[in-house]
Amino acid sequence: MSFCRARFVPSTALWLAVAATAAHADGSTTPAGSVAVFGADPARATVIAAHAEEVRLAAYSQLLGESQPRPWAERCAIHVHATAAAFAAAVGGPPAASRGATSLEFSGERVVSRRIDVMGDGSETIPDALAHELVHVVLADHFTAAAPPRWADEGLAILFDAAGKQAGHEADFRTARERGLAFTASDLLTLDLYPDDVRRQRVFYGQSAALVRWLIARRDAATFIRFVADLQKGDAGSAFERHYDLDMEAVFDSAWKEVPPIQSLSFSISR
Numbered sequence: 322m323s324f325c326r327a328r329f330v331p332s333t334a335l336w337l338a339v340a341a342t343a344a345h346a347d348g349s350t351t352p353a354g355s356v357a358v359f360g361a362d363p364a365r366a367t368v369i370a371a372h373a374e375e376v377r378l379a380a381y382s383q384l385l386g387e388s389q390p391r392p393w394a395e396r397c398a399i400h401v402h403a404t405a406a407a408f409a410a411a412v413g414g415p416p417a418a419s420r421g422a423t424s425l426e427f428s429g430e431r432v433v434s435r436r437i438d439v440m441g442d443g444s445e446t447i448p449d450a451l452a453h454e455l456v457h458v459v460l461a462d463h464f465t466a467a468a469p470p471r472w473a474d475e476g477l478a479i480l481f482d483a484a485g486k487q488a489g490h491e492a493d494f495r496t497a498r499e500r501g502l503a504f505t506a507s508d509l510l511t512l513d514l515y516p517d518d519v520r521r522q523r524v525f526y527g528q529s530a531a532l533v534r535w536l537i538a539r540r541d542a543a544t545f546i547r548f549v550a551d552l553q554k555g556d557a558g559s560a561f562e563r564h565y566d567l568d569m570e571a572v573f574d575s576a577w578k579e580v581p582p583i584q585s586l587s588f589s590i591s592r
């Protein structure tokens with residue numbers, strides 16, 4: 322199972338962040354493009370960077386409706402870790418189940434630092450958490466005034482995970498629902514920090530992905546993105562009525578009964 326910690330940080334540490342990025346730049350094995358890969362040999366880094374660009378374009382196109390996004394002038398640093406200890410040291414000790422983390426820093430409404438840490442210990446060339454983390458980075462370009470709600474941010478990122486991972490999240494949610502342990506509408510929508518308890522984290526990820534899939538299937542991704550932006554401005558009930566013509570509690574009642582199949586939305590990326 323894979324969790325991640327997407328951190329949106331106002332740029333109080335802007336200059337430190339820029340300095341840190343510059344110091345690392347010499348060690349990058351990918352000289353051009355929107356990402357810089359660290360911790361992989363040049364051949365692997367080239368494959369990872371190409372895949373990252375493919376995911377970046379897909380996320381921009383499918384989630385934000387932008388088919389030709391500009392390259393990131395502040396390149397996204399992708400740090401590939403060979404061991405859990407190296408990963409934990411880099412991101413500050415996440416839960417043991419975590420395989421990816423994203424850190425973003427803003428100056429006003431501009432992203433000035435993008436960093437992804439991923440486990441790269443398996444036999445696969447491309448780290449399994451990479452696509453998920455890149456979606457967080459792409460969304461940050463759109464939600465510049467404030468971070469998107471946790472459930473929406475994680476739910477959208479999970480739609481870019483491999484089918485097996487998504488199925489695991491779905492199973493977690495279905496089990497929780499059967500046991501009466503799913504989040505209430507208000508609890509899920511207002512959750513700001515990740516749950517401390519690992520079991521609650523699993524429910525949170527599974528339920529968030531299920532709700533995002535259901536809402537996108539009901540309309541489309543563009544509507545969902547506008548809905549999330551509205552959520553940040555006002556109350557959730559009004560946003561549900563305006564964009565989905567549904568009562569919020571009714572959405573929660575219905576969503577859990579007819580969640581679309583995994584990868585029904587064509588968000589899968591070729592590998």
Ligand SMILES: [Zn+2]
Pocket residue numbers: 324325326327453454457474475478
């Ligand atoms: Zn995530």
